[in-house]
Amino acid sequence: MWFNIIPPYVIILGAIAGPGYALWWSHYFFLGNHYRRGNHSRWDRVMYSRDWRLTGNPYVVNGLKELPDK
Template sequence: MWFEILPSFGLIVVFMAVPHASAYVINKAVVGNMYRRSLLTREERMQYLRDRRLTDNPYKVKGLEAIPDA
């Protein structure tokens, strides 16, 4: 019957979801943030470098108080 594929389908879905779920846990442990920044475009890389220069940690967002007065 058609319902005999449900256990196999469930296993495939779980095995496909494990890498995505573990990425959040690993990023939280290593980086301190649940989400990894994408550095695919030049604009995103420049924002990453700007945040690292201003706050010494590009993953912890700070407000205007982090920008020094010129």
């Protein structure tokens, strides 16, 4: 019958979507943020270290209020 295709479909869908959701939750557990921030280029590494220096957490959104007044 047509409903015999449902179990293999669920298994294949879980095998494809499972690792993505597992990474999403592991990033939250280890990094405190659901999304990984890549440091592939020099600019990304500079911005990461700048955000870390200014706020102590590079994953928060930084606005003008985070910059120190001179």
